[in-house]
Amino acid sequence: MRHHYVYSTSALVAVVGIVWLASVPAAGQVPTAATKATWDPPRTPDGQPDIQGYWANLRPLEGNLPFFGYSITGEGIEAHDLVASGRVRRYANMVVGGKLPYQPWALAKREEYLANHNTPKKLEYVDTRLRCFLTGPPRLLLDSGSAEPPQIFQMPGYVLMLYEWNHGYQIIPLDGSPHVEADIKLYQGDSRGRWEGNTLVIDVTNMKPGWFDNSGNFFGSSLHVVERWTLVDRDTLHYEATVEDPTVFTSPWRVAVFTMTRRKEPGYEQLEAPCHEGNHTIEHVFPGSWVSTVPR
């Protein structure tokens, strides 16, 4: 049985390919947005609550965790041999209620992905993140960002979130403009934001179908994510999200609160973390296939 998660980079310093996934505080253990809605935060020159800067993840970190076998619902990966051998622990649930409300056909599909996860025979069983595709909200924060939450920038009319992994960026216009045409599908989706008190509410549509994690929890062509980033005090950001896709789920579901804290190390900067440029995952998983002939 092979486990190839070869992710490399030419940058001497940037460390790529290690995703630290550990437990997330369960919803309810942290102050909710509502309890903190009344405080008056520092503001940007154009009046937005100031969430600019670098953020860090408060979740406990458990060392070198390969990112095979990661499930946002914390279940369904017990059979994975890395889990069985104790080399990977199960991850905590990130979903309120602990289960995704799949339609019957979609649950069967997810179980098919899971059953083939360890020894993929088809490209569709391979997590696209292993191929360095951007993952879009909410996954970009929940796994890429769990190691390195974004740097946040604010300008009149925009919030910009910069992720170190795979130099992913999320541009969030605040101008009230409509989403791009439905025919335009994007790996990162199309974001529009607005401020509700101290909460940045981001509406995301136009996503290409993809996965929420790397064990086959998936969405289809009608994903709609509403992200809520709340500045609960000067140095603490809470993230919550509501997810719906009527082509896959029977009802909307929620991502549990994820807490980030402001980084204060002087001189901290993100580094270039290229992904595709040194990625040989597919050649290893599918030696000799047409995919592995794409020059790298």
Added chain:
Amino acid sequence: MRTHSERGFELRAWFLAALAAVAVLPLAGMPAVSQASEQASSPRPRDRKPDLSGIWQVVNSAHWDLQAHPGRLFPGLPPRFGVSAGQSVVEGNEIPYQPWALKKKQENYANRQTADPEASCFLPGVPRITYMPYPFQIFQTPKQITIAYEFVHAERNIYLDSPHPKGPLEFWMGDSRGRWEGETLVVDVVYFNDRTWFDRAGNFHSEELHVVERYSLVDRDHINYEVTIEDPKVFTRPWKISMPLYRRVEPKVQLLEFECHAYADEG
């Protein structure tokens, strides 16, 4: 593999070293030739610098070849996807290669269909990313200017308040540090790897590439983009390119995606 906290220590150590060394690289002193004109009536952000923010794109055929070139076929492509003719964006139309490097450029040209890193959908480096035929968006704040590019979601953070870190380092997109010289944003870029090209015609550099970009707002919708390129391993002297950047003025225009490697894997 390293843990997150190890990485944090590494970063802190890195920056302490950078601070201790005060490693400000010498900056190529090319005079700014295009200050924003008196008539420029661009909006001014709070720090009173010209506001470069917005979505921009180059309109020329420099991505095919920086030097003057006729329209022609590109190997492997049907005629309608061939090379569009273009006048030189290189000052004097001469790229001053050392003799060995000129031979290498000619080899690159002969093998351009597959040898070009763009054929592998790699990050294209600087300045090539600017004149790829895709838009990019400049986000400007007083201490950091970030440019998000549509092509392979490339991104550059240009820090205005700190020197280059201590090397040696190599990045696909280099390390960018900026400053304002009057009305011109000057960006000094070093720490490249030797794997990117300047165009689809095989023009290349080594890891000693040093790029100085000058962004001068000419009027609300035009930036004069001028670049000085030096690389003592490859060229006999510094050389310059220049071209306008045009603002994308469509009311609803926004960056979309060109996820080159993903399309290849999508089949």
